[in-house]
Amino acid sequence: MKPEFDSVVFDLDGVITKTAKTHSAAWKKMFDGYLKEREKKHGEPFKEFTQKDYLEYVDGKPRYDGVASFLQSRNIDIPWGSPGDAPGKETVCGMGNQKNKAFMEVLKNEGADTYPSTAELIEELFRAGIKLGVASSSKNCKAVLQAVDLEKYFGARVDGVVSAELGLNGKPEPDIFTKACEILGSTPENSIVVEDAVSGVQAGAKGNFGLTLGIARKDNTEDLRKNGADVVVEDLEEIHGLAGLNKLFKENQ
Numbered sequence: 001m002k003p004e005f006d007s008v009v010f011d012l013d014g015v016i017t018k019t020a021k022t023h024s025a026a027w028k029k030m031f032d033g034y035l036k037e038r039e040k041k042h043g044e045p046f047k048e049f050t051q052k053d054y055l056e057y058v059d060g061k062p063r064y065d066g067v068a069s070f071l072q073s074r075n076i077d078i079p080w081g082s083p084g085d086a087p088g089k090e091t092v093c094g095m096g097n098q099k100n101k102a103f104m105e106v107l108k109n110e111g112a113d114t115y116p117s118t119a120e121l122i123e124e125l126f127r128a129g130i131k132l133g134v135a136s137s138s139k140n141c142k143a144v145l146q147a148v149d150l151e152k153y154f155g156a157r158v159d160g161v162v163s164a165e166l167g168l169n170g171k172p173e174p175d176i177f178t179k180a181c182e183i184l185g186s187t188p189e190n191s192i193v194v195e196d197a198v199s200g201v202q203a204g205a206k207g208n209f210g211l212t213l214g215i216a217r218k219d220n221t222e223d224l225r226k227n228g229a230d231v232v233v234e235d236l237e238e239i240h241g242l243a244g245l246n247k248l249f250k251e252n253q
């Protein structure tokens with residue numbers, strides 16, 4: 001069988017590795033701590049950072065964009081600061097850096113796990129000669145891929161570090177996916193995006209990818225559909241490997 005597509009670009013956290021939960025827990029720890037401080041200092045009643053807040057304002061976005069977007073939702077206006085700000089400084093960057101400290105601690109102590117169905121599909125696609133890319137907002141992408149020993153399968157990695165170097169827009173803009181395609185020598189029309197975040201499926205749709213495949217890990221099938229996913233599954237095992245993926249791609253043309 002000759003596949004109808006020639007490349008697949010995967011998101012990392014929540015698609016390849018189970019690290020979306022690690023990110024979300026680190027965000028909660030940081031934001032709840034900050035909101036409690038504000039209650040003490042300014043008398044603002046504490047309202048916790050919820051999973052809904054994570055999905056709506058933070059998931060999939062570059063680190064500081066996530067901070068800014070959540071704070072805006074609570075009408076909290078603080079200076080942006082700069083990436084060198086000490087963790088915990090009351091700036092967007094300082095708060096993002098604080099969250100990153102928490103994330104890195106967990107990664108160091110507990111490592112990361114893959115979703116077995118994604119790891120199997122990656123291996124099958126790789127063996128079949130499909131070009132593979134990873135497009136992640138995370139600056140920890142390389143460390144996470146190395147922790148699960150999957151770096152070798154990817155011909156392109158466009159992550160938070162590469163995006164900053166190249167000045168690319170973060171999700172929901174399609175830049176990091178289209179850049180990964182370009183590095184792989186492919187085009188969006190001949191490629192598939194695999195994503196679990198609303199901002200990520202929006203990026204796939206905006207970039208006119210041949211197929212934007214959503215993975216609803218958080219019971220959010222409808223949200224992913226509404227925001228641009230052509231097909232939504234709860235786990236990639238429902239796809240039935242390369243043959244199944246090829247069928248979905250064909251049906252979507």
Ligand SMILES: O=P(O)(O)OC[C@H]1O[C@@H](O)[C@H](O)[C@@H](O)[C@@H]1O
Binds near residue numbers: 013059060139140
């Ligand atoms: O702070 P990092 O590791 O650069 O990651 C930025 C974002 O990366 C995304 O992949 C995660 O979905 C977000 O939760 C995270 O905030």
